Amino acid sequence: MSLSGKIRPQYKALAPKSNAGFTLIELVVVIIVLGILSVVAAPKFINLKSDAHHSVLQGMKGAVSSGNSLVYSKALIQGKETQAVASVDLGASIGSTLLAYGYLPTSLQFLPQDTKSLGPIDRVIFNSITTALNIDATHLTSTDEVVMSEWGIMTHEPDSYISFVPRGLSVDSLCLLEYTGVNAQGDEPMLNVINQGC
Numbered sequence: 563m564s565l566s567g568k569i570r571p572q573y574k575a576l577a578p579k580s581n582a583g584f585t586l587i588e589l590v591v592v593i594i595v596l597g598i599l600s601v602v603a604a605p606k607f608i609n610l611k612s613d614a615h616h617s618v619l620q621g622m623k624g625a626v627s628s629g630n631s632l633v634y635s636k637a638l639i640q641g642k643e644t645q646a647v648a649s650v651d652l653g654a655s656i657g658s659t660l661l662a663y664g665y666l667p668t669s670l671q672f673l674p675q676d677t678k679s680l681g682p683i684d685r686v687i688f689n690s691i692t693t694a695l696n697i698d699a700t701h702l703t704s705t706d707e708v709v710m711s712e713w714g715i716m717t718h719e720p721d722s723y724i725s726f727v728p729r730g731l732s733v734d735s736l737c738l739l740e741y742t743g744v745n746a747q748g749d750e751p752m753l754n755v756i757n758q759g760c
Contacts, residue, residue: 615760618728619739622713626741628727629695630665630751637664644747652694656722660692665751666691668743669722684717690723691715705733735759 585591617700634643642648643664649659660667667690672685687703691717699711702716702725714727726739736759742752 572737612757612760615728615731615737616755616757619726619737619757621756621758622728622739623694624668624754625697625754626739627743633659633661633666634664634692637661656696657693659690660686661690661694661748661750663744665739665744666694668717668724668741669719669745671745684719687717687719687724688715701728702733708732 585751593600593713611682633652636652637643637648637650640650641663642650646662647667647670648661648664649658650664660670661667662670669689670686685701688699692699698712699715700711702709705716707714707725708753709729712729714725714729714732716725716727717732718724722745723740723742725733726741727733727735728737731737736756738756740754740756742754744751
């Protein structure tokens, strides 16, 4: 049988496609998809700053709690945990600090008259806390003052609590740690994270 009577298939070489780029519709679809992704992802990135502030406050809460345990142990060893205000030696590298019933003070209302020469009570409280915790802090004098150092500490001496404010914020920002000390033997200090403005 001969193949001459049959039609042979014709093979043509495919013409190469031109490299003209994306079509307008493809570009519009890509832009829409990127827009949707940015709307979905942006809040997660924006919220990272809030999470960072909250984590910093939780870290300070742990540091104050641990610091209180250590200074109370020192006061207990030196037999000064029952005194309303006592100067406790924390060690050669740290020095001594004033404690109230063995804890970091927030009020020194029972400060003896002969020690009033140490300066204003809020300054004495600030110095006691920064010495015991060994932190870089600024003594805040107004609630709208923005913290430029690692921490800002504002004493609320008549109300017997202290605000720890992280860098870049103020007390008014409502992103802070409140520490309430003890006013009587047997009391426990309280720590409260306020993160409404973080």
